[in-house]
Amino acid sequence: MKKIFFVFSAPSGAGKTTLVRFLLELFPSFGFSVSYTSRPIRGQEIDGVDYHFISVDEFREFIKIGFFVEWEEVYPGHLYGTPKDVIIEHIKSNGVLLLDLDVRGGLEFKKKYPDQTLSVFVGVSSLKFLEKRLRKRGTDTESKIQTRLSKAALEVQSASEFDIILINDVLEKAQNELLQILEHNGYRP
Ligand code: ADP
Numbered sequence: 001m002k003k004i005f006f007v008f009s010a011p012s013g014a015g016k017t018t019l020v021r022f023l024l025e026l027f028p029s030f031g032f033s034v035s036y037t038s039r040p041i042r043g044q045e046i047d048g049v050d051y052h053f054i055s056v057d058e059f060r061e062f063i064k065i066g067f068f069v070e071w072e073e074v075y076p077g078h079l080y081g082t083p084k085d086v087i088i089e090h091i092k093s094n095g096v097l098l099l100d101l102d103v104r105g106g107l108e109f110k111k112k113y114p115d116q117t118l119s120v121f122v123g124v125s126s127l128k129f130l131e132k133r134l135r136k137r138g139t140d141t142e143s144k145i146q147t148r149l150s151k152a153a154l155e156v157q158s159a160s161e162f163d164i165i166l167i168n169d170v171l172e173k174a175q176n177e178l179l180q181i182l183e184h185n186g187y188r189p
């Protein structure tokens with residue numbers, strides 16, 4: 001069955017946002033699954049584009065009514081979830097959807113839609129790369145960076161459960177590999 005859901009999971013800072021944006025530019029027909037989150041909006045983010053920002057109470061209401069395909073408390077008090085309606089729409093239209101999910105969410109999503117999903121773990125060959133990139137990105141406080149790094153050490157242990165491991169040490173190389181993966185699945189820019 002043709003893959004229509006491309007799920008990207010990675011330790012924070014490995015480059016999944018960068019790679020997803022690269023694909024969205026090259027493939028304008030691809031959609032991006034805008035998640036719901038209870039974390040506060042940051043930096044240049046736009047509500048409804050990067051995430052749908054809602055309160056924890058609203059998020060819990062959505063869980064109750066079965067609004068999410070998957071959801072996770074990615075960081076304490078910060079919930080993230082993928083809305084089901086967009087997924088159903090894409091199954092009907094057979095259009096491609098890119099998803100940026102944490103490692104547990106990525107594996108959970110693959111379990112729900114195994115035939116339509118290609119799960120990609122974006123990794124780096126050393127955790128030192130992550131630390132450097134998170135500092136350079138400048139969106140997180142020092143304590144947030146430390147939380148993300150300790151989570152990363154756990155997340156890499158699940159890499160082998162993904163369909164593909166994409167190493168993003170050198171961006172251009174990772175982008176080319178990604179294009180090959182897409183081509184292998186029948187998609188060309
Ligand atoms: P993630 O979404 O996985 O947390 P980002 O895509 O935000 O990661 O990337 C984290 C930072 O690292 C960003 O500042 C990005 O520009 C940078 N970056 C991404 N890929 C590379 C790479 N291969 N080499 C150097 N810096 C990179």
Ligand code: 5GP
Pocket residue numbers: 009010011012035036039070071072074080081082100101102103104105106
């Ligand atoms: P950030 O707060 O840095 O934007 O994202 C934190 C983490 O939450 C990232 O690893 C991102 O992939 C993940 N994430 C974003 N949306 C979802 C979602 O809908 N579900 C899950 N499980 N994780 C998500």
